[in-house]
Amino acid sequence: MKFPGQRKSKHYFPVKSNDPVNLGLAQHKEQRRTHICGVEQTLVDIEARVSDELLERHNLKKGNSLLIDDEAAKALYKELKESGLISSEFAGGTIGNTLHNYSTLADGNSVMFGVMRSNIEVGSYAYRYLCNTSSRVNLNHLQPVDGPIGRCFALITECGERSFAISKGCMDDLQPESIDKQIVQTSAALVVSSYLLRADPNAGMRDSVLKAIEYAKEADVPVVLTLGTRFLIEQDPQFWRDFIRDNVTILAMNEDEGEALTGESDPLAAADRTLDWADMVLCTAGPIGLYMAGHCDEQYLRVTSHTLLPGAIPEFNRHEFSRPMRVKDCQKPTRVYAHIAPYMGGPKEIRNTNGAGDGALSALLHDLSAAQFHKLNIPNSSKHKQSGLCYSSFSQICKYANRVAFEVLGQDSPRLMRGLPEKEDSLEEAYWER
Numbered sequence: 485m486k487f488p489g490q491r492k493s494k495h496y497f498p499v500k501s502n503d504p505v506n507l508g509l510a511q512h513k514e515q516r517r518t519h520i521c522g523v524e525q526t527l528v529d530i531e532a533r534v535s536d537e538l539l540e541r542h543n544l545k546k547g548n549s550l551l552i553d554d555e556a557a558k559a560l561y562k563e564l565k566e567s568g569l570i571s572s573e574f575a576g577g578t579i580g581n582t583l584h585n586y587s588t589l590a591d592g593n594s595v596m597f598g599v600m601r602s603n604i605e606v607g608s609y610a611y612r613y614l615c616n617t618s619s620r621v622n623l624n625h626l627q628p629v630d631g632p633i634g635r636c637f638a639l640i641t642e643c644g645e646r647s648f649a650i651s652k653g654c655m656d657d658l659q660p661e662s663i664d665k666q667i668v669q670t671s672a673a674l675v676v677s678s679y680l681l682r683a684d685p686n687a688g689m690r691d692s693v694l695k696a697i698e699y700a701k702e703a704d705v706p707v708v709l710t711l712g713t714r715f716l717i718e719q720d721p722q723f724w725r726d727f728i729r730d731n732v733t734i735l736a737m738n739e740d741e742g743e744a745l746t747g748e749s750d751p752l753a754a755a756d757r758t759l760d761w762a763d764m765v766l767c768t769a770g771p772i773g774l775y776m777a778g779h780c781d782e783q784y785l786r787v788t789s790h791t792l793l794p795g796a797i798p799e800f801n802r803h804e805f806s807r808p809m810r811v812k813d814c815q816k817p818t819r820v821y822a823h824i825a826p827y828m829g830g831p832k833e834i835r836n837t838n839g840a841g842d843g844a845l846s847a848l849l850h851d852l853s854a855a856q857f858h859k860l861n862i863p864n865s866s867k868h869k870q871s872g873l874c875y876s877s878f879s880q881i882c883k884y885a886n887r888v889a890f891e892v893l894g895q896d897s898p899r900l901m902r903g904l905p906e907k908e909d910s911l912e913e914a915y916w917e918r
């Protein structure tokens with residue numbers, strides 16, 4: 485596994501025997517590996533730049549992700565195709581993107597639970613899905629289905645907003661038997677999205693997600709939930725609060741989803757409120773950057789050397805150098821917050837914001853699995869006296885997540901083509917030098 489972002493020598497990864505973090509340890513023969521897993525609605529993104537008028541004509545709502553029937557999908561596809569508006573057809577899906585990006589960044593394995601067409605023709609959507617997915621994403625557990633995988637029309641309007649129209653195909657046919665208990669229970673994290681729970685209860689997807697979560701909780705594997713769109717949360721915020729309280733370790737959302745969930749329009753206040761239900765939260769906020777909030781045991785708090793920031797919580801970043809912990813692992817849980825402005829002020833040209841939030845979450849997952857990787861291979865390291873959820877501090881994870889989001893903004897696809905540049909000797913230096 486690669487290190488989550490390049491660091492100063494004392495924190496290099498994989499660790500060297502003279503690293504102060506590992507002093508007194510036996511040399512290891514073979515490295516033990518970690519993986520993460522996720523449940524997904526297997527989808528290909530059909531991306532097109534469209535007018536507001538086209539959205540209205542096809543009864544689509546800006547910013548939303550709506551399910552459409554076969555007839556509506558046919559009409560939409562025909563118009564996009566005939567008008568030459570389609571810019572790409574590429575593997576998508578919020579969890580698929582996250583697993584792919586995780587595997588690309590970490591050079592580590594992930595496992596995807598979902599469906600795949602059993603009979604695949606060269607050039608078909610199913611074929612493209614497989615071609616556009618990192619070979620580090622293990623697709624051996626996909627459940628074969630007789631029909632097509634899903635299609636997601638990702639429609640970008642002039643304002644930069646993306647709206648989704650989903651033609652679901654067989655994407656929700658995943659059955660609970662297809663979730664491999666052992667794989668879930670040996671994972672560094674299980675990743676799911678709110679989209680999965682809107683599936684028709686008779687289709688299998690809902691039960692499969694709940695089964696995967698049950699397995700994860702049984703083995704104390706962190707459950708990571710990403711909120712797909714605010715429209716989904718707005719329908720029943722209390723359901724989601726209860727669901728998060730009962731099941732979720734880490735929540736990922738953008739500021740609109742945060743507002744729908746908590747009623748707070750300020751992303752920091754929304755993140756703070758979310759800590760009533762989850763151990764940790766990542767809240768992306770477009771041009772404002774991103775916030776991270778979570779817990780740390782009082783005895784392990786570390787004070788920042790950065791300027792203290794004003795906000796809904798005055799000087800909220802005071803302890804941003806602390807490492808995230810789960811509430812249950814703290815004797816005296818203390819809330820910790822961090823914020824970062826867009827990396828380098830944002831790319832010169834934003835090609836597409838689709839998937840920037842998924843990218844930020846992949847970075848956080850990389851840091852989380854790196855902590856497990858380190859613990860598996862160097863269990864006696866002084867680092868593990870503290871029962872941390874992640875390898876790095878809130879501040880450092882913010883930088884890494886932000887850096888990855890920047891990379892996604894500068895490309896057309898929500899999926900990274902490659903890891904971060906090796907030449908960036910230190911994320912820290914690259915960040916501050918410009």
Ligand SMILES: Nc1ncnc2c1ncn2[C@@H]1O[C@H](COP(=O)(O)OP(=O)(O)OP(=O)(O)O)[C@@H](O)[C@H]1O
Pocket residue numbers: 737738739767768769770771772773774825826827829830831834837838839840841842843844886889890893
């Ligand atoms: N206009 C922008 N300028 C600079 N940086 C941006 C801009 N938009 C997004 N970013 C960066 O990308 C990150 C994620 O963006 P955003 O909040 O739009 O995610 P999102 O809405 O969850 O995206 P998606 O759901 O498509 O994955 C932000 O935290 C920020 O670092």
Ligand SMILES: O=c1[nH]cnc2c1ncn2[C@@H]1O[C@H](CO)[C@@H](O)[C@H]1O
Pocket residue numbers: 525527528529549576577578579581636638648650679680712838839842898
């Ligand atoms: O209903 C859905 N289920 C799963 N993924 C979805 C759904 N709607 C949109 N996206 C996915 O969200 C990604 C960006 O975050 C897009 O790539 C799109 O495929």
